[in-house]
Amino acid sequence: MANPLFDRLFARHAGKPTPFLHLPDGTVVTHDAFLRLAAQFAHAITAQGLVPGDRLAVQIDKSPEALAVYAACVQAGVVLLPLNTAYTAAETDYFVENSGAKLVLSSDTAQDAMAPIAGRYDAALLTLNADGSGSLSDAARGLPETFDTVARAEDDLTALLYTSGTTGRSKGAMLTQGNLLANAEVLTDCWRFTSDDVLLHALPIFHTHGLFVATNILLLAGGSMIFLPKFDLDAMIAQMPRATSMMGVPTFYTRLLDDPRFTRDLTAHMRLFVSGSAPLLAETHTRMEARTGHRILERYGLTETSMNTSNPYDGDRRAGTVGFPLPGVELKITDAASGEALPDGEIGQIEVRGPNVFKGYWRMPEKTAAELRSDGFFITGDLGRIDADGYLHIVGRNKDLIISGGYNIYPKEIELVLDAQPGVLESAVIGVPHADFGETVVGVIVEEPGRTADLEEISRAAGKALARFKHPRRLIVLDALPRNTMGKVQKNLLRERLSDLFAPAG
Ligand code: MLC
Ligand code: AMP
Numbered sequence: 001m002a003n004p005l006f007d008r009l010f011a012r013h014a015g016k017p018t019p020f021l022h023l024p025d026g027t028v029v030t031h032d033a034f035l036r037l038a039a040q041f042a043h044a045i046t047a048q049g050l051v052p053g054d055r056l057a058v059q060i061d062k063s064p065e066a067l068a069v070y071a072a073c074v075q076a077g078v079v080l081l082p083l084n085t086a087y088t089a090a091e092t093d094y095f096v097e098n099s100g101a102k103l104v105l106s107s108d109t110a111q112d113a114m115a116p117i118a119g120r121y122d123a124a125l126l127t128l129n130a131d132g133s134g135s136l137s138d139a140a141r142g143l144p145e146t147f148d149t150v151a152r153a154e155d156d157l158t159a160l161l162y163t164s165g166t167t168g169r170s171k172g173a174m175l176t177q178g179n180l181l182a183n184a185e186v187l188t189d190c191w192r193f194t195s196d197d198v199l200l201h202a203l204p205i206f207h208t209h210g211l212f213v214a215t216n217i218l219l220l221a222g223g224s225m226i227f228l229p230k231f232d233l234d235a236m237i238a239q240m241p242r243a244t245s246m247m248g249v250p251t252f253y254t255r256l257l258d259d260p261r262f263t264r265d266l267t268a269h270m271r272l273f274v275s276g277s278a279p280l281l282a283e284t285h286t287r288m289e290a291r292t293g294h295r296i297l298e299r300y301g302l303t304e305t306s307m308n309t310s311n312p313y314d315g316d317r318r319a320g321t322v323g324f325p326l327p328g329v330e331l332k333i334t335d336a337a338s339g340e341a342l343p344d345g346e347i348g349q350i351e352v353r354g355p356n357v358f359k360g361y362w363r364m365p366e367k368t369a370a371e372l373r374s375d376g377f378f379i380t381g382d383l384g385r386i387d388a389d390g391y392l393h394i395v396g397r398n399k400d401l402i403i404s405g406g407y408n409i410y411p412k413e414i415e416l417v418l419d420a421q422p423g424v425l426e427s428a429v430i431g432v433p434h435a436d437f438g439e440t441v442v443g444v445i446v447e448e449p450g451r452t453a454d455l456e457e458i459s460r461a462a463g464k465a466l467a468r469f470k471h472p473r474r475l476i477v478l479d480a481l482p483r484n485t486m487g488k489v490q491k492n493l494l495r496e497r498l499s500d501l502f503a504p505a506g
Contacts, residue, residue, distance in 0.1 A: 003152040005177040006074045009184070009219040010035060011149065021064050021227040022198070022242070024235055029064045036145035037064075038071035043147055044140040045072055048103050048124045052077030052150050055160060057101035057123070059083040059092060059110065061130035062205050062229050065137065069105065069128065070211065074158060074177075077150035081160045081172070082206035084407075086467035089113045096121050099160055099172055099362065108134060130229065154178030160362050161208060163303045164410035172362030173304045175212075182355035183306035184216035186326045191272060191297070192313055193245070197223035200243035202231040202252065208303050209277050209406070214247050237261045245272040249406030250280045250438055253296065257287050267292045272313075276301060276322075277406040278438050279394065285319035298322055300394060302380055304358045304371075309392050321391040329354040332377070333384055336398060339373075347395055350384040351377040400491070402431030402439050409441060409470050411491075417465045418443055418472075423453035428481050428489050429472065434502045442501060443472035444494055446481055453477065474501055 003011075013020070013031035021029040045056060056078050060066050073080040081099050083092060096104060096117050103124045106114040111127055118125040127134035158180055160172040187193075199218050203210030218225050226239045231248075233255055240262075246252075253275060256262040267273075273288070276299045288296050299310035300322035308331060311323035325331040332341045333348040342348040353376045360368035371379050381399035384392050402409040411429035418427035425448045431439035443462075447453045455475045462471050482493040 003149045004154050005181050006149050010071050019224045021225055038068040039145050039147035040140035040143045041068055041072035042076040043143040044136055046076050050078050050102050055079045055081050055099045055101040056103045057081040057096050058105040059085055060105055060107055060128045063130050063132055065128055065132040075147055075149050077152050079157045079160055084206050086469055090465055093117045095162055152177055161303045171364055171367055174359040174362055176359055179356055180212055184220050188217045188220045190310055193217050193221035195222035197221055197244045199225045200239055200246040201225040202228040240266050241269055247274040249277045250275055251405045253284050264292050278403040282319035305352055305378055306356045308352045318391055321393050324390055344386045347383055347385045350380045350382045353377045402441055404439050405437040407469050414470055417462050421458045421461055423447055423451040430491050430494050432498050432501050441472045442498055443475045445477050
């Protein structure tokens with residue numbers, strides 16, 4: 001019986017002793033070993049009572065076993081809900097409740113914090129640690145190494161990826177088998193991935209970039225990945241000579257370029273460097289070419305759509321642009337007020353349609369209707385312009401969003417926490433330029449009349465409520481927030497005023 005995603009990405013490798021994952025300690029996980037483990041996990045997961053369509057929430061460290069959970073879910077028709085390991089218990093609580101997850105997977109160390117959450121929503125709890133140990137592995141040991149793949153249609157869900165919202169409530173983007181497969185096929189082709197490729201993989205696997213873009217392409221092409229637990233400069237430099245390709249966020253590139261060991265020689269074996277998830281400075285592009293001779297290939301995507309545009313593999317990769325729509329993707333620039341398409345050259349909102357575009361937000365029909373038009377076009381919230389040669393330039397966002405080191409941070413969520421603190425009348429959270437993370441979070445606070453806000457106490461409160469990467473790196477007290485005549489906070493003015501906060505000294 002058919003399961004398009006499993007058949008195309010995984011089943012074709014069954015029984016093959018070819019390398020799939022190269023681990024930093026020299027161990028190699030073959031395709032065959034990976035699939036046998038995935039089948040055992042599929043048995044262990046379904047033994048918990050999960051049936052096709054049920055959700056499995058995972059908040060676990062990156063490891064080959066963690067990746068096998070993805071394969072197991074696809075094979076068993078279970079919907080995967082990967083969560084950033086940095087999320088606090090309070091944040092995770094919402095995802096488990098909203099998704100109605102039947103099973104939660106955490107590490108042993110997080111088990112005590114997770115147990116009450118799982119208990120509250122009647123979900124089972126198992127563990128999987130970075131070294132592959134845990135109660136899931138215990139349960140899987142000795143189970144059959146093959147699993148009867150569950151039949152799925154292209155329209156069936158594979159994953160729920162939560163993206164934050166401008167209202168502060170995260171939304172679960174429903175990604176189908178067809179969405180992921182279409183994108184993987186197009187990208188494998190456009191970026192010329194083959195079974196000879198070895199991808200240097202240092203991205204987290206709880207976001208679309210590391211989980212779907214990187215992994216699905218390499219599975220489809222039959223290549224392998226040097227699978228690092230996270231971005232680590234020394235490990236990247238050590239492994240680079242064995243790799244043919246790398247996918248990263250701009251911070252990867254600026255960190256590599258700040259290291260004198262990152263040279264033309266070190267990258268001589270590489271054929272492709274891809275960047276995305278955040279704007280790549282033209283300066284980084286230029287420095288990269290001058291240092292290594294490689295021109296970074298920048299592409300543009302979103303959780304809801306996977307990848308939409310890419311600079312060309314052959315042809316001019318233009319700094320400061322994200323290239324052309326991928327085959328099968330329709331893209332238009334529209335007027336935000338009327339929704340009408342604008343002529344090339346004009347700035348407007350970017351809308352996309354194609355087999356890559358998600359099915360909607362989990363159990364949020366109003367939010368789906370607000371962003372996904374009935375004709376299939378998705379309103380990305382990004383602002384762009386198409387130049388005379390057809391290249392797309394992203395010029396801004398009409399959603400209030402900060403991207404720090406490739407992580408999306410919605411100011412509203414942080415403002416809600418700041419506003420609730422004693423002595424705070426109101427707050428505005430903005431992103432300011434930061435050399436390492438691209439942008440970083442700054443909280444602007446207005447105190448209640450006659451009261452003083454205790455900034456240290458506020459930082460502590462934010463620390464409890466929010467994942468570390470969302471914490472304001474600076475809290476600034478102002479007498480008032482700048483507002484326009486409609487009463488709306490003018491964050492652009494705050495950004496201008498505070499743009500030098502993290503500027504390098506001198
Ligand atoms: C870690 N920290 C961050 C951070 N990552 N703070 C802000 N922004 C981030 N992105 C915190 C750490 O908790 C730590 O806190 C401090 O900052 C310094 O940590 P570090 O050691 O310098 O960070 P590191 O662990 O090296 O992580 C940085 C990073 C990582 C850039 C390598 O964030 C990363 O891998 N980002 C990739 C994100 C990604 O995959 N995005 C794709 C989304 S999909 P303390 O306590 O020490 O101060 C998408 C669609 C698309 O957007 O188009 O692809
Ligand atoms: P996410 O919601 O995490 O999937 O992030 C998607 C957002 O990342 C997009 O809406 C863009 O704002 C941003 N993004 C992704 N790729 C690029 C890029 N190459 N240049 C600029 N912004 C990008």
